[in-house]
Amino acid sequence: MITTIGDLDRRLRQKEMEEKLKRMGKKYLVMSGKGGVGKTSICSSLALAKAQKGASVGLMDVDFHGPNIPAALFLEGRIQVDSEGRLVPMKARENLHVLSIQNLLTLPDEAVLWRGPRKLRAILQFIGEAAWPELDYFFIDSPPGTGDEALTCAKYISDLKAILVTTGQALSLVDAAKAYSFLLATGTSTIGLVDSMGDLICPHCKKEIIIHDKALVEALAQKLKLPILARVPWDLEAAGLSESLSKPIFEAAPSSVFTQKILELAEKL
Numbered sequence: 001m002i003t004t005i006g007d008l009d010r011r012l013r014q015k016e017m018e019e020k021l022k023r024m025g026k027k028y029l030v031m032s033g034k035g036g037v038g039k040t041s042i043c044s045s046l047a048l049a050k051a052q053k054g055a056s057v058g059l060m061d062v063d064f065h066g067p068n069i070p071a072a073l074f075l076e077g078r079i080q081v082d083s084e085g086r087l088v089p090m091k092a093r094e095n096l097h098v099l100s101i102q103n104l105l106t107l108p109d110e111a112v113l114w115r116g117p118r119k120l121r122a123i124l125q126f127i128g129e130a131a132w133p134e135l136d137y138f139f140i141d142s143p144p145g146t147g148d149e150a151l152t153c154a155k156y157i158s159d160l161k162a163i164l165v166t167t168g169q170a171l172s173l174v175d176a177a178k179a180y181s182f183l184l185a186t187g188t189s190t191i192g193l194v195d196s197m198g199d200l201i202c203p204h205c206k207k208e209i210i211i212h213d214k215a216l217v218e219a220l221a222q223k224l225k226l227p228i229l230a231r232v233p234w235d236l237e238a239a240g241l242s243e244s245l246s247k248p249i250f251e252a253a254p255s256s257v258f259t260q261k262i263l264e265l266a267e268k269l
């Protein structure tokens with residue numbers, strides 16, 4: 001039963017958001033338990049891979065305290081507001097539309113000092129009050145862990161699917177298992193794990209140097225009953241070229257192992 005104007009307003013907004021979400025294609029949350037495992041690199045690369053194939057792609061950065069998507073895409077400038085007061089996602093490519101708090105800050109080094117409710121409102125605004133075009137894919141880059149940002153996405157996007165990124169490092173595996181319990185508890189379906197940074201491609205001899213035994217992530221996959229969707233190695237050459245050419249890692253070296261692994265992963269979505 002509707003009891004207050006606030007209640008009514010919330011329900012109307014949720015309905016409006018559901019209508020919007022129907023036009024936003026397949027939705028993927030790239031998440032992890034531990035930080036620094038490669039989420040932003042993987043998420044931005046998947047968005048580029050799908051856009052490169054001609055799909056209409058949206059990319060939303062909900063890592064408000066470390067919004068790295070614009071840096072990963074070398075996307076500068078400020079988000080504009082249209083005549084209806086809606087945020088206009090920035091075009092990183094002709095068919096790749098991006099929203100990140102970073103492109104709304106007055107100063108690039110500004111910190112976002114928000115508690116949960118403010119982040120909830122920002123995510124609802126990013127989805128429901130932004131001028132997204134019709135999309136085939138909608139990727140969400142999240143901060144590490146199971147905080148407000150992931151919770152809001154899981155709660156409001158009913159057809160959300162998660163891609164859980166981990167390295168073979170012990171703490172990352174422990175935290176990935178926690179992240180998976182969060183996904184189960186929120187009823188979010190998880191399509192699988194990405195084993196990130198398990199090998200290092202030597203920039204000199206191009207051979208693989210094992211950093212973490214593959215068996216470690218395999219054991220986690222068995223425990224959680226999840227498939228390993230991809231193994232994305234440390235690719236120092238691709239990362240180096242990305243910086244020197246000021247291009248996203250996915251585009252800096254098209255024949256790199258990194259890019260090939262992302263293309264294979266994108267095919268599975």
Ligand SMILES: Nc1ncnc2c1ncn2[C@@H]1O[C@H](COP(=O)(O)OP(=O)(O)OP(=O)(O)O)[C@@H](O)[C@H]1O
Pocket residue numbers: 032034035036037038039040041042063066068142143144197232233234235236239258
């Ligand atoms: N496969 C890779 N090969 C080489 N460098 C990589 C690879 N994946 C990530 N990196 C680099 O490692 C660093 C951390 O990656 P990234 O920012 O994608 O992780 P994250 O999980 O998003 O971190 P956070 O939890 O802080 O958001 C970045 O500098 C990125 O460029």
Ligand SMILES: [Mg+2]
Pocket residue numbers: 039040041063068141142143
């Ligand atoms: Mg990140």
